[in-house]
Amino acid sequence: MWKKLFRLWNKLLKWKTIIKRICFLLLISSVVVLESQNFCKVCKAAKKYENDKLRIACEIGSGEDIRFKVLKRNLKILEKLTGVEFVDMADAEFGSSNEASVYYVEYAINEGVDGILLSPSSDQILPTVCRLCQDAGVYWGIYFRSIEDEEIREECESSPYYIGNICEDEENMGYNITKEAADMGYQKLGIISTVQWDTTGQRREQGIQKAMKEYPEIKILAEVRDVFSTEDVYKNTKSLLTAYPEIDCIFLVASKSGEAQQSIAKAIRDLGKNGEVGMAAIDFMRGFSELFDSECLESVIGLPQLTIDPYYLAIKMINTLKGYPIEEKCSTQTVPGIMVTSKKEARQLKKIVEDENLVFFSEEYIEKHLFKWNNPELDEQEFQKIINQNQRLKYSKSGN
Numbered sequence: 001m002w003k004k005l006f007r008l009w010n011k012l013l014k015w016k017t018i019i020k021r022i023c024f025l026l027l028i029s030s031v032v033v034l035e036s037q038n039f040c041k042v043c044k045a046a047k048k049y050e051n052d053k054l055r056i057a058c059e060i061g062s063g064e065d066i067r068f069k070v071l072k073r074n075l076k077i078l079e080k081l082t083g084v085e086f087v088d089m090a091d092a093e094f095g096s097s098n099e100a101s102v103y104y105v106e107y108a109i110n111e112g113v114d115g116i117l118l119s120p121s122s123d124q125i126l127p128t129v130c131r132l133c134q135d136a137g138v139y140w141g142i143y144f145r146s147i148e149d150e151e152i153r154e155e156c157e158s159s160p161y162y163i164g165n166i167c168e169d170e171e172n173m174g175y176n177i178t179k180e181a182a183d184m185g186y187q188k189l190g191i192i193s194t195v196q197w198d199t200t201g202q203r204r205e206q207g208i209q210k211a212m213k214e215y216p217e218i219k220i221l222a223e224v225r226d227v228f229s230t231e232d233v234y235k236n237t238k239s240l241l242t243a244y245p246e247i248d249c250i251f252l253v254a255s256k257s258g259e260a261q262q263s264i265a266k267a268i269r270d271l272g273k274n275g276e277v278g279m280a281a282i283d284f285m286r287g288f289s290e291l292f293d294s295e296c297l298e299s300v301i302g303l304p305q306l307t308i309d310p311y312y313l314a315i316k317m318i319n320t321l322k323g324y325p326i327e328e329k330c331s332t333q334t335v336p337g338i339m340v341t342s343k344k345e346a347r348q349l350k351k352i353v354e355d356e357n358l359v360f361f362s363e364e365y366i367e368k369h370l371f372k373w374n375n376p377e378l379d380e381q382e383f384q385k386i387i388n389q390n391q392r393l394k395y396s397k398s399g400n
Helices: 002-051 066-082 098-110 123-136 150-157 170-183 199-214 230-243 260-270 288-293 308-321 343-353 363-370 380-389
Strands: 055-058 085-088 115-118 139-143 162-168 188-193 219-225 249-252 278-282 297-302 331-335 338-340
Touching (some): 098 115, 098 123, 115 308, 123 139, 123 150, 170 297, 188 199, 219 230, 249 260, 260 288, 308 380
Parallel strands (some): 139 162, 188 219, 188 249
16 A cells, blocks of 8 residues: 555656646746747847937028028038938927927927937026936037026036037137227227027127227127017117217127128118228128128128038037047037138138038048047047137138
8 A cells, every 4th residue: 555655656746847847848938939029129129220310400491591501511411421310490480489499399309309409599498408308318419509507507518418519709709809899999889789698699798898898998889689680680770870879880799680781781871871880790691791892891700601500519419329429528619710801801701601512521521530430539629629720611612
């Protein structure tokens, strides 16, 4: 009897072992199936990422402004060389208010872009932009503007998705153009500028105030702000000169109108003050050379192509999205301006300012110097050096 029981026990043990082995094999099979499925998902995701085109939101527009035609042309070259896509959202006509700037960012994120090039209306919207982009995992950077508010700047710079900003050396340009006007003998200024919270205007006016401390004889008699249309510039210039006949120089600090210089000149001529009232301006605009010829525009400082700012930011963005950020920590690059004070200089620079076929850099130069995967030495210092050396944009298919 005991032997029978022992044999039965052994059989049970064998069955128990077999059942354990079967369970173990089933478990292994399940893991293999799950891992295979996960592996397939990873492969599909990698293939999707490999095939997907990186997309960068920007606002260029399809108008007749030469500056933005030139930008579009040069971004096309970057698309060709890198395979990225610049998604122009200017046609949505967001406007220039704080709400419009935030809506542009929200709209771009909803469109599934990987990066956003932003010219913010003011510092106050940037904490919101920072949170939106960080939550969405979208990189962003600023052009045309600096961040004046220190707390807001620190908040933006602490975000891993903020790549920094590119702007003109606004304060120095404001200082230099004021100093030049003083050296020419102008003392009583009428200012035309943007709203006071616009950071570009703020920086330029800081430069003006700095120069005025060195030239105490210079006085600002009156100012007009938030002037958008060509007609508004014309009407406000006439109003300034009528209300303050002692003004001897209209100072165009900043304007949303690409024809502002022409409008100021027309107002001066229509009041019979040509030769009596001069004009100094920041930014080159269409027809500036002819205004020198007519002896209305006395001095102007700016960039040969205003849209070089967003172009440089696009370079930073492409390097970042491709996994080759130019700097370890986000930084600011400034673009120095060029001063023009004579007819000869104006005629020379006109060839660049009004050239629709202008190419900022040759394809060979871009590939060799502006992509970090080809140029490991490209960091924030090297990038700033390139910006400084190439402020006169010499490459042009039209031979200028």
